[in-house]
Amino acid sequence: RASVGPKYLSGLNPEQREAVETLDGPVLVLAGAGTGKTRVLTTRIAHILSQGRARPSEILSVTFTNKAAREMKHRLGQMLGHAVEGMPWLGTFHSIGGRILRTHAELAQLKSNFTVLDVDDQVRLLKQLLQAENIDEKRWPARMLAGLIDGWKNRGLMPSQVPSGEAAMFANGKGGKLYASYQERLKILNAADFGDLLLENIRIFREHPDILRQYQQRFKFILVDEYQDTNVAQYLWLRLLSQAPAARPSQHAVIPGQAEGPNAESGDESSVRDSGSAPSAHPGMTVAAAPHTKNICCVGDDDQSIYGWRGAEVDNILRFEHDFPGAKVIRLERNYRSTGHILAAASHLIAHNEGRLGKTLRTEDQDGEKVTVTGSWDSEEEARGIGEEIEQLQRQGEKLNEIAILVRASYQMREFEDRFVTLGLPYRVIGGPRFYERAEIRDALAYLRVINSPADDLAFERIVNTPKRGLGDATVQTLHDHARKRRIPLFEAARAVVETDELKPKARGSLRDLISQFDRWRAQREVTAHTDLAQIVLDESGYTEMWQKDRSADAAGRLENLKELVRSMEEFENLQGFLEHISLVMDREGGAEDDAVSLMTLHSAKGLEFDNVFLPGWEEGLFPSQRTLDEQGRAGLEEERRLGHVGLTRARRRAKIYFATNRRIHGTWSTTIPSRFLDELPAANVEITESKGGSAWGGTGGYGASRFDDMEAFGSSYTTPGWQRAQANRNRGGGRGGFEEEAATFSSSSSAGPDFGSFSSRRR
């Protein structure tokens, strides 16, 4: 109330206020987590509107997720005291790019009702192209090509701009040509993929300066959240829009488009080469430095750049002052989100990264509770422990909405989802489908359902041609006709149809093989453990192989999910019991509850905040992830550490880290080593606690606080006897046998001893 000016400004600190009120010229807010960057952006829009500097439709505001966009709209309404009239351009890069593309679809040889393809459609299309080109899909999988094309699009590269060295990476140099014919096919199908939503914008802007000018004039203010995670295409798009409109159409912005064919002359390639060595320009960027930039405000935090693996370039933020001359850079140092201990732990962790801008973060909050670190025996105990802690928090009056579990890998969610269903605890999965709703899990379940119930037509139809075995729509139609006529299930119809000559010989042979596989699996069911059977089915059906050959970014995650599925079956007596449980889980209305625990990956937690944050799975190999370390080395490790920093800084009042000593990674139980990131936490801000879920483990004498007491809060202390023993047991035998053996070793030092006899039955 003390400060003058509109009410929405009164709560801001001087630096925030400066960022809100500096409306003219480029502004960069470079500041750490929880310092109010997003709040500054929202307030800035309110300020622009209430000062009458622009109408809603003249403001372009880019958020990282659709959820964040909705939230911003909501906040804006609150600040202004009324709903915003007119349509502000508030959304993700893709949603705004899509909106612009629909308006000018004809310039991209599309109709305004074009479809946006998902990855599966994309891959299907590429497969057709590979077949037409006689390219061996075994050697050159369509998904690999999809990944390459995605990467090129993220970097703003049209087919004619793909550096020849990269085009050579696929099918002996055919990559670029395939990319071009893919683009042509998309036009014929009146379709665009995700990358096109921006890339086609960029092309239209460059080829039609009049249209670009129209948008440059329209958008009087541009605002961008999470700027540290923009990729090259997003950057180019922003640069084009953020220039002051040119007086005359400028010629240099015009580049040849795909309309000129895949082999369009190498005019652009020279620009690629020219800019290749200059760190300040991106390949494919032909826009000269803008003489005037207008009112663009970007906010970000280099310590929260976590999408490098998807083409994001943290350089974009580091280069802002160069790109937007005269930019005002504002730093915010007060964190309004987290209590002292949490902030100290997060800052200490990220300080282990090299090559950061470095920044001060302080809070005027209380120290609050220390960050807790809890070791559990295995991931199941971890889930049980967290479940109990959540129930306890609930009893203390905490709202479930204020509780989040942030995992490194999506397969970790399964255990929590199962636990929550058992406890009747409402939860929602943010940023992705729930575990059992994932495509690969549904596919696997469909196989098991057909084994369990041959009359399950939906399941049969789902997998009859997954993986592809030449049983396409025509075959399925024939089966349907038969089934309807004779009123029998599809599977029975299939059995009948293979005895006729209705199908082409190839399809008939393939269907016959499938039927006999199912017959064999059903027979095996009697003599094989259901978990082994599931593995056999996934392997023999070719389903596992389908994903193994897949080179897309998410294939490895899908394989992990499948392993996790098989593993989750261990908790049930048999296949029937497992499938019944699944139908219960699937039956739950997802996300309908008002008050629910949030479950998500660390990546999707960006920008969010919760009073209570659980961070399970801090173990070497899982977090930091082994794959990232293998593929990206030191840069990968630093990105993982930033991910840890993002996780910790989501918490307002409580941050609870967990690690398990035994986890099944890639299908094999192994004794894990606590994450190196635990070592990097400051002892003064961390409390080592005992798992509350350790009923099977018997509380204190076992694997509890006592063992950590001599760890000196994570000095270089993994050499204490407890850890030596844990490591000695590492990798002793895979599979459950090895696991039980280890359990026995541990139980000798435990007063109560684990009840692992019941491990294979339901323990709830």
Ligand code: ATP
């Ligand atoms: P992140 O980097 O995680 O995205 P951020 O910098 O965007 O964080 P915000 O989400 O905008 O930070 O703000 C963090 C929290 O602090 C929010 O709850 C916000 O409402 C609150 N906050 C920000 N500024 C102030 C302020 N001046 N006074 C009171 N609360 C504030």
Ligand code: MG
């Ligand atoms: Mg934010």
